[in-house]
Amino acid sequence: MSGKHVLVTGGAGYIGSHTVVEMVTAGFSPVVLDNLSNACPESLKRVEAITGTTIPFYSADLLDKPALQAIFDKHDIEAVVHFAGLKAVGESVAKPLSYYKVNVGGTTNLLEVMIEKGVYNFVFSSSATVYGEPQFLPITESHPAGACINPYGRTKYVIEEILKDLSIAEKNLRVVLLRYFNPIGAHKSGTIGEDPSGIPNNLLPYVSQVAVGRRPELSVYGSDYDTVDGTGVRDYVHVVDLALGHIAALKKLKDISGCKVYNLGTGTGYSVLQVVEAFEKASGKKVPYKIVDRRAGDSASVYADPSLAEKELGWKAERGLTEMCEDCWRWQSQNPQGFKKD
Ligand SMILES: NC(=O)c1ccc[n+]([C@@H]2O[C@H](COP(=O)([O-])OP(=O)(O)OC[C@H]3O[C@@H](n4cnc5c(N)ncnc54)[C@H](O)[C@@H]3O)[C@@H](O)[C@H]2O)c1
Numbered sequence: 349m350s351g352k353h354v355l356v357t358g359g360a361g362y363i364g365s366h367t368v369v370e371m372v373t374a375g376f377s378p379v380v381l382d383n384l385s386n387a388c389p390e391s392l393k394r395v396e397a398i399t400g401t402t403i404p405f406y407s408a409d410l411l412d413k414p415a416l417q418a419i420f421d422k423h424d425i426e427a428v429v430h431f432a433g434l435k436a437v438g439e440s441v442a443k444p445l446s447y448y449k450v451n452v453g454g455t456t457n458l459l460e461v462m463i464e465k466g467v468y469n470f471v472f473s474s475s476a477t478v479y480g481e482p483q484f485l486p487i488t489e490s491h492p493a494g495a496c497i498n499p500y501g502r503t504k505y506v507i508e509e510i511l512k513d514l515s516i517a518e519k520n521l522r523v524v525l526l527r528y529f530n531p532i533g534a535h536k537s538g539t540i541g542e543d544p545s546g547i548p549n550n551l552l553p554y555v556s557q558v559a560v561g562r563r564p565e566l567s568v569y570g571s572d573y574d575t576v577d578g579t580g581v582r583d584y585v586h587v588v589d590l591a592l593g594h595i596a597a598l599k600k601l602k603d604i605s606g607c608k609v610y611n612l613g614t615g616t617g618y619s620v621l622q623v624v625e626a627f628e629k630a631s632g633k634k635v636p637y638k639i640v641d642r643r644a645g646d647s648a649s650v651y652a653d654p655s656l657a658e659k660e661l662g663w664k665a666e667r668g669l670t671e672m673c674e675d676c677w678r679w680q681s682q683n684p685q686g687f688k689k690d
């Protein structure tokens with residue numbers, strides 16, 4: 349599909365910015381749309397520095413249909429990779445309407461404009477959260493989905509269902525749904541990475557902010573799970589591997605019809621304390637922690653069976669936990685305050 353453009357919504361964000369880098373390397377021409385509600389323009393400047401390419405950028409909102417239409421009119425868009433949306437679980441409980449409006453309403457807006465403009469290739473950022481509490485491990489794509497425990501997860505599941513319905517109604521539509529497990533790490537340059545606003549919800553950003561001295565200690569949510577050391581186990585996947593999964597998905601679109609679903613994970617789970625230990629080794633810093641109560645809604649263990657993505661997309665995560673922690677630390681130590689000027 350090289351020569352034409354791929355619209356990347358949310359391309360200034362964490363996963364989007366890493367994917368834009370890999371897209372340029374793979375010969376795609378990305379155009380980025382982002383309303384910068386959870387990103388800053390600096391991330392794209394750094395993507396341009398890494399790739400040596402100018403990336404067309406539109407500061408626009410998914411809810412602004414005329415702005416979406418104008419982008420499709422201006423560029424010859426062949427496919428859309430859709431990252432943009434809200435992703436904070438706690439906030440989704442407090443503000444469900446915002447989550448349904450932006451995630452579901454924003455996606456339906458985008459799909460309407462795509463169909464109006466005759467663009468039929470779509471890659472969507474879904475999440476392992478759609479599986480809810482695991483009924484078996486490792487989780488395959490045929491594991492039951494939909495029993496989500498928070499509004500954020502439900503928006504992902506609803507969007508998946510919309511895409512399945514739409515790909516039946518619109519015979520030309522080709523969709524790849526990617527269910528991410530736990531993306532962490534950063535680009536090797538250390539110039540782009542995850543930059544959460546406020547107190548991080550997720551483990552790695554919290555650990556790295558403790559290591560860099562921004563926070564005094566990590567709270568480990570529970571040590572009485574039925575796991576290797578009692579702490580929660582997750583499938584951490586390097587964000588660059590995840591980005592490469594989108595390249596594989598884009599290449600796959602031409603060979604499929606309808607809607608395909610793939611897990612993107614490594615297949616290996618690590619406990620919170622194993623991650624802390626790996627991060628301490630990678631950074632040479634101590635990460636003080638205290639054990640506190642379990643976090644509501646957490647499962648003991650969640651990890652993927654990623655074999656379908658390997659078989660059908662030719663994609664396999666290559667980077668291990670040590671590299672994930674080293675790359676995360678390079679980004680955090682070079683940018684203690686994230687993209688904000690120090
Ligand atoms: N990071 C994870 O752990 C994870 C796991 C599973 C799925 N996902 C999904 O992957 C996608 C990307 O996640 P991320 O971690 O890069 O998040 P992110 O917040 O860094 O990126 C999302 C981007 O979308 C933009 N955005 C938000 N609302 C918008 C709107 N209305 N219009 C235009 N742009 C808007 C934000 O400014 C941000 O740059 C999200 O859909 C997220 O739900 C993320």
Ligand SMILES: CC(=O)N[C@H]1[C@@H](OP(=O)(O)OP(=O)(O)OC[C@H]2O[C@@H](n3ccc(=O)[nH]c3=O)[C@H](O)[C@@H]2O)O[C@H](CO)[C@H](O)[C@@H]1O
Pocket residue numbers: 435437438475477500501529530531549550551552554566567568569570579580581582620643644645646650
């Ligand atoms: C309930 C919840 O928020 N779920 C979201 C969270 O899942 P996860 O719970 O899979 O990711 P996470 O990074 O929030 O937590 C990973 C593991 O670390 C533990 N932990 C986390 C933070 C911390 O300060 N201390 C600590 O001990 C946590 O209990 C879990 O065992 O992130 C995913 C993205 O990757 C999805 O967005 C999930 O919807």
